Amino acid sequence: MLFNSAGFFLFMLAVWAVHWAVGRRSALRQNLILLAASAVFYGLVDMRGLVMLLVGAVINWAIALRIASLPEGRARSRWFWAGITLDLGLLVWFKYAGFLVEGLADLLARVGLGTGTLEILLPLGISFYTFQMLGYLMDVHHEEIEPCRDGLHFVTYVLFFPKMLAGPIERAQHFLPQIAGPRSPDPELMTDGLRQILWGLFAKAVIADNLAVFVDEVFDHHTTHGKGTLLLGTMGYLVQLYGDFSGYSNIALGVSKLLGIRMMGNFAYPLFGTSVGDFWRRWHISLSSWMMDYVFTPLSFLLRDRGRAGLVISISVTFLAVGLWHGASWNYVVFGVLQSAYFIPIALRQRITQAPVAGNITLIPGWGHLWRMGLLFLLMSLTFALLRATTLEQTAGILKGILTSPRVFITESLPVPLCLLVLGLLGVEWVQRGREHGLEVARLPAWVRRSAYSGVVLAIFFFGRFAQEEYIYIQF
Amino acid sequence: MTSTKTMELEELRGRIRRTVIAVLGHDRFEMRDDLTARDVEGWDSLTHMSIITGLEKEFGVRFKLKEINKLKNMGSLIELIRSKLEPT
Amino acid sequence: MENVVVRRAVAGDNAFLVEAIISAEKSNTSRLGLATLFGSTEEEVRVLVEQMLEEEVDGCEFATSSFLVAEVDGKAVAAVAGWIEGAGEDEMPSALLKANLIGYTFPAERMQQLRTNAAVITGIQIPREKDSLQIEYVHVDPAYRGKGLAGRLISAHLASAARATKAQVQAFADNAVAIGLYERLGFRIVRTFASSDPRTILFMPYTEKVLMERDIDQDHGT
Numbered sequence: 069m070l071f072n073s074a075g076f077f078l079f080m081l082a083v084w085a086v087h088w089a090v091g092r093r094s095a096l097r098q099n100l101i102l103l104a105a106s107a108v109f110y111g112l113v114d115m116r117g118l119v120m121l122l123v124g125a126v127i128n129w130a131i132a133l134r135i136a137s138l139p140e141g142r143a144r145s146r147w148f149w150a151g152i153t154l155d156l157g158l159l160v161w162f163k164y165a166g167f168l169v170e171g172l173a174d175l176l177a178r179v180g181l182g183t184g185t186l187e188i189l190l191p192l193g194i195s196f197y198t199f200q201m202l203g204y205l206m207d208v209h210h211e212e213i214e215p216c217r218d219g220l221h222f223v224t225y226v227l228f229f230p231k232m233l234a235g236p237i238e239r240a241q242h243f244l245p246q247i248a249g250p251r252s253p254d255p256e257l258m259t260d261g262l263r264q265i266l267w268g269l270f271a272k273a274v275i276a277d278n279l280a281v282f283v284d285e286v287f288d289h290h291t292t293h294g295k296g297t298l299l300l301g302t303m304g305y306l307v308q309l310y311g312d313f314s315g316y317s318n319i320a321l322g323v324s325k326l327l328g329i330r331m332m333g334n335f336a337y338p339l340f341g342t343s344v345g346d347f348w349r350r351w352h353i354s355l356s357s358w359m360m361d362y363v364f365t366p367l368s369f370l371l372r373d374r375g376r377a378g379l380v381i382s383i384s385v386t387f388l389a390v391g392l393w394h395g396a397s398w399n400y401v402v403f404g405v406l407q408s409a410y411f412i413p414i415a416l417r418q419r420i421t422q423a424p425v426a427g428n429i430t431l432i433p434g435w436g437h438l439w440r441m442g443l444l445f446l447l448m449s450l451t452f453a454l455l456r457a458t459t460l461e462q463t464a465g466i467l468k469g470i471l472t473s474p475r476v477f478i479t480e481s482l483p484v485p486l487c488l489l490v491l492g493l494l495g496v497e498w499v500q501r502g503r504e505h506g507l508e509v510a511r512l513p514a515w516v517r518r519s520a521y522s523g524v525v526l527a528i529f530f531f532g533r534f535a536q537e538e539y540i541y542i543q544f
Numbered sequence: 545m546t547s548t549k550t551m552e553l554e555e556l557r558g559r560i561r562r563t564v565i566a567v568l569g570h571d572r573f574e575m576r577d578d579l580t581a582r583d584v585e586g587w588d589s590l591t592h593m594s595i596i597t598g599l600e601k602e603f604g605v606r607f608k609l610k611e612i613n614k615l616k617n618m619g620s621l622i623e624l625i626r627s628k629l630e631p632t
Numbered sequence: 633m634e635n636v637v638v639r640r641a642v643a644g645d646n647a648f649l650v651e652a653i654i655s656a657e658k659s660n661t662s663r664l665g666l667a668t669l670f671g672s673t674e675e676e677v678r679v680l681v682e683q684m685l686e687e688e689v690d691g692c693e694f695a696t697s698s699f700l701v702a703e704v705d706g707k708a709v710a711a712v713a714g715w716i717e718g719a720g721e722d723e724m725p726s727a728l729l730k731a732n733l734i735g736y737t738f739p740a741e742r743m744q745q746l747r748t749n750a751a752v753i754t755g756i757q758i759p760r761e762k763d764s765l766q767i768e769y770v771h772v773d774p775a776y777r778g779k780g781l782a783g784r785l786i787s788a789h790l791a792s793a794a795r796a797t798k799a800q801v802q803a804f805a806d807n808a809v810a811i812g813l814y815e816r817l818g819f820r821i822v823r824t825f826a827s828s829d830p831r832t833i834l835f836m837p838y839t840e841k842v843l844m845e846r847d848i849d850q851d852h853g854t
Contacts, residue, residue, distance in 0.1 A: 210609065210610050210613065211610055211614075212613065212744060213741060213744075214741065239671075241671050241741070241745060242671050242745075245671060245672060245673055245676065246673050249673070249675060249676075252675075254674075256662065257662050260661070260662045325662065330662065330663075330668075332834060333831075333833070333834035336830040336831055336833050336834065337830070341830070346830060349829065349830050349831055350830045350831075353831060353834070357831075361748075365609075366609060368593050369593065369596075369609050369612070372593055372596065372597040372600075373597065375597075379593075427805065427824055427826040427839075427840045428805075428806075428826070428838075428839045428840055429805045429806060429824075429840055501833075502805070502806055502833060502838050502839045502840060503661075503806070503833065503838065504661065504662075504663065504833055504834070508661065510660045510661065511659075511660045511661075511806065511807065511808070511809070578728065578731065580750065581750070581751075582750050582751060582753070582754040582757075588751065613744075613747075614744070615747075616735075616743070616747065
């Protein structure tokens with residue numbers, strides 16, 4: 069059930085109504101309702117995956133309790149590594165076995181021994197829920213948090229449907245306290261949730277899905293397009309990806325607010341970033357902070373005796389992990405390598421925390437600010453093309469085209485209304501960049517609020533595409 | 545007894561302070577017990593690691609990640625180093 | 633408006649003060665810094681704030697004694713906190729008093745969470761000037777807004793600020809209503825504080841704060 073579908077809308081309405089009407093002042097009832105709804109949400113698509121997920125969640129819950137009950141020593145470590153192996157193993161098996169096997173099959177084929185390719189169906193959301201459970205085990209093992217004693221709470225946390233398909237990768241210590249007690253309906257929170265959903269829908273159905281048509285055309289037929297169109301195509305893809313993913317995240321966060329639960333934000337206006345480090349603190353925050361806390365920090369600590377070399381290795385491994393998290397393809401590997409190449413000079417030369425370029429309240433950015441943003445946008449557009457292109461050859465082809473193609477533009481393929489809408493998205497988000505999401509307008513006068521709502525609703529109505537397009541990030 | 549302890553504490557603080565200065569390149573901070581990383585310019589996750597390593601070298605001790613993560617402020621850092629230096 | 637009584641808050645007002653504090657902290661958003669930074673929930677924070685008020689640590693924002701309350705028909709409907717910074721006998725800065733109170737009251741797990749999240753509030757911690765009057769947690773019940781109650785309470789604080797020659801108040805940079813109110817009361821923006829971490833917006837109501845100041849004329853207290 070994708071978020072931008074009538075089915076989901078009805079589902080959401082039903083869950084909301086039942087949760088607050090029947091759940092009332094009982095945490096147990098509310099959590100059971102959430103769990104049941106999540107199970108239905110998942111089971112409708114992938115019944116076997118649901119069973120595997122439930123079993124996996126219970127096992128992780130039990131292992132965490134075991135770990136916490138043991139003193140430091142071999143037994144405790146053994147349980148810890150058992151849990152890590154299980155979760156990581158599942159992830160590697162489903163996501164990367166094909167890649168590895170293909171690599172192996174490739175190798176064998178070259179030597180003359182052929183094998184069939186391995187087709188493994190990727191369970192829904194596996195990259196997201198395994199990371200949540202891995203993080204949880206690590207936190208319990210490092211005594212960062214107390215293990216969750218209530219199995220129902222833990223399973224509800226893992227299965228919580230708004231974050232199931234494409235994150236955010238919610239940390240246990242942030243989520244569990246919220247379902248430990250009964251939630252009372254907070255009308256302000258729910259209104260904010262609705263606004264956030266509306267904005268997410270705009271970003272997804274109007275911007276991302278319309279851009280997809282243009283971007284697909286450019287990427288799939290890149291040999292026929294001129295340098296200008298190709299460049300616009302790559303930039304369009306970054307915006308499409310942003311609209312798609314941030315739109316999805318906003319809907320997820322908004323739905324969660326309707327149910328009285330606040331999840332961690334996933335985006336902080338990455339297209340307005342001013343440096344590579346800044347970008348990764350704004351883009352897919354739940355993933356980058358996960359990588360930071362669970363890969364970079366322990367690794368850099370382990371390698372701290374190796375000075376700069378240790379730092380370089382830590383950064384490279386972390387970004388490689390980010391790339392590979394997206395999936396099993398050489399494109400993603402190169403993506404990770406490039407990102408670490410961008411970041412290493414920054415890390416070695418200076419601190420990450422820099423003074424802000426301009427406050428979030430200033431409307432007109434200075435030239436320096438604009439320049440930095442533009443440069444970063446260009447760099448990331450070209451790099452993120454790797455995520456879109458199906459093979460390295462295609463990416464190389466596009467880059468070559470941008471540089472060497474004799475033509476510049478094919479103006480028919482440039483959708484002007486779409487460009488205006490994109491500017492609209494960016495404009496609103498620019499003004500609102502100090503706020504949680506584009507439609508956080510509670511503090512503005514009533515007429516501004518109403519115009520904003522009408523504008524967005526009309527845009528969705530007239531330009532929104534609901535042809536069941538996939539969310540790009542669900543495939544990860 | 546007390547005077548030696550205070551002297552040791554002062555010496556400890558001094559050495560910690562010098563280590564931090566060496567990494568951050570400035571001395572714009574006080575060695576208060578309630579000092580935290582965010583009170584000091586430039587003390588972020590990257591330099592933090594260098595400071596930790598510097599301290600390990602300075603005092604010849606070894607920290608565990610768990611111990612580092614539980615550090616609240618300068619006071620707990622001083623306490624941690626003290627406990628590591630104490631003969632068992 | 634008649635039958636408005638302006639008076640010092642007492643322990644019996646604590647429930648209302650908790651509401652005032654939470655509401656002012658959220659500043660018309662869904663993010664309560666005291667909850668988000670600590671990985672806590674608003675419900676839990678309400679309980680903790682009440683506990684902190686009961687500790688009666690004077691000279692900071694979590695003290696009943698700092699608050700002036702406006703009462704209409706016997707019911708507290710507006711509150712503003714004000715204190716002279718560093719006026720206690722140990723001259724403790726209120727930030728330290730606040731930090732100690734929080735460290736003492738909040739559960740250990742919450743403090744651990746703060747350490748993880750602390751980087752995002754670097755930059756919007758505004759230092760308070762010693763011996764100045766600090767105005768904080770300005771709150772008016774929505775049903776009683778637009779009647780000048782906040783202004784009355786702030787003026788009352790200004791009038792009774794014994795030896796202070798300056799008053800300071802902070803506001804989120806996008807809070808036009810609050811900034812307008814303070815400007816009408818004679819405050820001017822002197823500095824802006826912005827967070828250098830873009831993730832601040834996930835935790836706090838806004839990423840920027842302004843510091844506003846005005847002089848206090850000792851003769852008239854206005």
